[in-house]
Amino acid sequence: MMMTLFLQAAAPDRTSGSLLMFASVLATIVLFLYIFRPAIAVHGVEKTRLAYLYERKEQTYENLRDLNFEYKAGKLSEADFTGMRDSMEQDAAALLAEIEDLEREAQARRGVTA
DSSP: OHHHHHHHHHSOOHHHHHHHHHHHHHHHHHHHHHHTOOOOOOOOOOOOHHHHHHHHHHHHHHHHHHHHHHHHTTOSOHHHHHHHHHHHHHHHHHHHHHHHHHHHHHHHHHHHHO
16 A cells, blocks of 8 residues: 555656646747747948948058068069059059049039038
8 A cells, every 4th residue: 555655656647747748848949949030130331332442442552562562572573573563553543543433423412412
């Protein structure tokens, strides 16, 4: 008789088993929702074309300075240096021309609006 009471007390009843199953399923759902939730998209500041061109201009000038340094250090031949310098100078000239056009257009819009 004592053994049967002990076995009955140790064995979980249907309610506690159901509660344990419900808690497990709920925890699993919460875990999946946490793991696979959509990420919040963070948008940076949008650059204007003019700001982009100014950055490119500064990068091109820095590349020209580096090219001159490497040539003076003897890492480049005269032909390589001349070809690369001419290409970078053409890029810089194109950038400056586009910057000038955009600034002129912006001034014209401000003049018309004012």
